[in-house]
Amino acid sequence: MKFSTLAAILSTTVIGAWAETHTVHFNNRCGFGTPMLIQGPNVLSHGEDFTSNGPFRAAIAYLQNGNCGFNGDGCTLVELTLVNPTSPGSGSSADISLIPPLKFSQAAAFNYNKCGNIGASCPDANCPKAFRKPDDNFAQVACQENDAGLTITFC
Template identity: 60%
Template structure:
């Protein structure tokens, strides 16, 4: 009488352990010796330098080095925009870019790269004319996509 219940609960436990939830981490590498790495999503500050891990997707987050002259949304500074999510359809995964669209402007060299998937894929912006950044909203070719599950992102300042 107890054996079927025990077997059933054992199968449930194995199934629960086998299910892995979506997870993404954003880390910072601040080589400038000044400023505060900042990660924001909407009105929420998610990190001021430490690694930030989210269980699930991370939609429409922004990162920049707060040097004292950046607005809350990175205004006046070089900004990284990212969505980290497991792909649910072809082309439906993570996407990250650097933006210099006004009111954003070049402040410090900034780059990003994916890791734990799409390794060695990213972009660097080393001057105000960098071709790897949005300068106008039609510059969609600068977006860097990743179509792998649970990808992470490192944002580097002063490359």
């Protein structure tokens, strides 16, 4: 009985040590709109923190200002994948996208909560660090740290 209890405790501890979590935090400084976090057909957040217990892939975020489509059409979009790296270059990635039908709607920025607080910002419609066409890969900002959360700021 003692061995099985010890094995269960060790198993839980080891699994807990390997688990990954990623938190997306919103900072809406605009005074209007609702931050949205979408993954596929699911709305995951209306501005409250969202924590993924495991890899968090292919999500989008934008400020719903009344003019955005469900997938952010017509607005400034932050695209994100938050995963612990398993090999060099396989960690988290985020970017700001203005590829049509997306367009600049208000300033947006993001910063990783790890990786030296790196990120990108799009302060106006000129936005030199945004995707404007699908091969603008320079716009991707990577983070190769475990449990890399992201803070997304509007305005």
